[in-house]
Amino acid sequence: MKVGDVLPPLEIEVTRTLIVAGAIASRDYQDVHHDPEAARAKGSPDVFMNILTTNGLVGRYITELFGPAAVLRRVAIRLGVPNYPGDTMVLRATVEEIRDEVDEDTVVVRVVGDNGIGRHVSGTVTVTLPGTVTLPGTVTIPETVAVPEGGGQ
Numbered sequence: 001m002k003v004g005d006v007l008p009p010l011e012i013e014v015t016r017t018l019i020v021a022g023a024i025a026s027r028d029y030q031d032v033h034h035d036p037e038a039a040r041a042k043g044s045p046d047v048f049m050n051i052l053t054t055n056g057l058v059g060r061y062i063t064e065l066f067g068p069a070a071v072l073r074r075v076a077i078r079l080g081v082p083n084y085p086g087d088t089m090v091l092r093a094t095v096e097e098i099r100d101e102v103d104e105d106t107v108v109v110r111v112v113g114d115n116g117i118g119r120h121v122s123g124t125v126t127v128t129l130p131g132t133v134t135l136p137g138t139v140t141i142p143e144t145v146a147v148p149e150g151g152g153q
Contacts, residue, residue: 007093007109010061014049014115016085022053048082054121058111061091062125066107070127073106077123087115096124104130 012018023033028050031038039047058077063070083089090113097108106128113121 001095001098001107003095003098005095007065007095010064010091012057012089012091014083014085014087014089016047019047019049019053019083019085022056023050026050026052026056028052044082046084048084049120051077051079054079054083054113057089058091058113058121058123058125061093061111062109062127065093066127066129069130071130072125073128074126075123076125077111077121080120080122081115081118083115083120084117087117089113089115089120091121093125101128104128 020034023029030050032042032044033047033050036046039045055075055077058075059072062072091111092113093109093111095107096110097106099106099108106126109125109127111121111123111125112119
């Protein structure tokens with residue numbers, strides 16, 4: 001893997017259950033995340049996903065790409081349009097930076113997530129890969145990540 005590589009996407013079906021369960025799991029009891037009538041009364045067409053659920057899904061995406069030894073060091077995301085039930089969010093990532101450090105590599109990945117109405121999330125994730133040995137400007141990642149020929153472009 002090298003700077004500029006486009007990593008495989010992840011499609012996530014946005015269900016009412018995912019939205020409500022994510023809100024409950026993150027102890028976000030705001031009614032707009034579980035009560036459709038309350039969400040409509042506040043100007044939303046339906047319940048919508050909270051940022052903590054989105055953050056968790058971004059983390060899941062990165063750790064699935066880089067494997068179980070990967071450690072998330074920083075997740076800096078910003079929300080855009082809401083995720084509503086019945087839509088699909090597609091997460092995509094591009095390698096932005098690779099730093100060789102003592103006993104590990106640090107990779108900064110630009111992540112975006114789009115749904116049927118636009119960009120739901122954008123930001124960067126910094127992840128370390130302990131114990132890897134690489135050439136300058138590249139990183140060795142587990143075989144579970146299939147980077148397409150030509151960096152996926």
